[in-house]
Amino acid sequence: MTKQRKIWFVLLVLLLCFIWGNSLMSAPVSTDISEWFRGVFNEIAGVFGGGGTQSAGRIRKAAHFAEFALLGVVAALLMFSGGKQDYRSGAQKDVLKHKRGAGQGRLLLTLMLGLSAACADELIQTCSPGRSAQVSDVLLDFSGYLTGVVFVRAVRYAAAQRRRKKRE
Numbered sequence: 001m002t003k004q005r006k007i008w009f010v011l012l013v014l015l016l017c018f019i020w021g022n023s024l025m026s027a028p029v030s031t032d033i034s035e036w037f038r039g040v041f042n043e044i045a046g047v048f049g050g051g052g053t054q055s056a057g058r059i060r061k062a063a064h065f066a067e068f069a070l071l072g073v074v075a076a077l078l079m080f081s082g083g084k085q086d087y088r089s090g091a092q093k094d095v096l097k098h099k100r101g102a103g104q105g106r107l108l109l110t111l112m113l114g115l116s117a118a119c120a121d122e123l124i125q126t127c128s129p130g131r132s133a134q135v136s137d138v139l140l141d142f143s144g145y146l147t148g149v150v151f152v153r154a155v156r157y158a159a160a161q162r163r164r165k166k167r168e
Contacts, residue, residue, distance in 0.1 A: 008078035015074055016117060019067050023121050027130025034060045064137065065144035072114055072148020079110045080156065107153075114145035 001009070022030070034056040041059060118141035122133035 002081070004081050005078060008074055008081060012071070012074045012078055015067070015071050019071065019117070019121060020124050022067075023124040023131075024128055026128050030060075030128075030131070031056065034063075037063070061140060064141055065147075068114070068118065068141040068144030069148040069151075071117060072145035072150075073152055074148075075110050075113055075145070076149045076152035079106045080152070107149075110149055111146070114149065115142050118142045118145065 025033070038056045038059045115138075118138045121141060122138050125131040126133045
């Protein structure tokens with residue numbers, strides 16, 4: 001494992017600890033934190049002329065989406081760094097095996113990691129007083145994760161295409 005991949009791995013583990021640590025909080029503690037962020041958000045929105053206020057529930061959902069989007073970015077950078085880039089197609093080649101289709105295997109593994117993390121997050125919440133698991137939250141978390149993965153893949157593909165055009 002390269003030094004870069006080790007860094008991404010440590011960040012991934014720390015981010016999972018942060019996400020799951022928040023899920024272990026009881027409902028009253030979680031609500032208090034959401035209310036504090038709601039107040040900060042509404043104060044900032046007021047400075048910029050934003051009308052209306054956001055509910056703590058919306059702030060909480062946005063935070064879940066953002067946490068999992070960041071998790072998706074870090075997971076994609078971990079899974080797709082350290083390989084040789086095929087500049088003709090923009091696909092990632094596995095350094096160790098040089099097999100065609102290795103990028104699809106890594107992508108599937110990356111997506112399975114995100115879905116597993118989202119499911120685990122909801123299961124952890126069932127152990128916290130006053131909290132429950134919801135399928136809609138798994139879907140929200142995974143959609144955030146998927147957004148992060150797609151963002152990294154799109155940026156890497158665009159960078160590969162740009163390098164390819166410069167060589168031509």
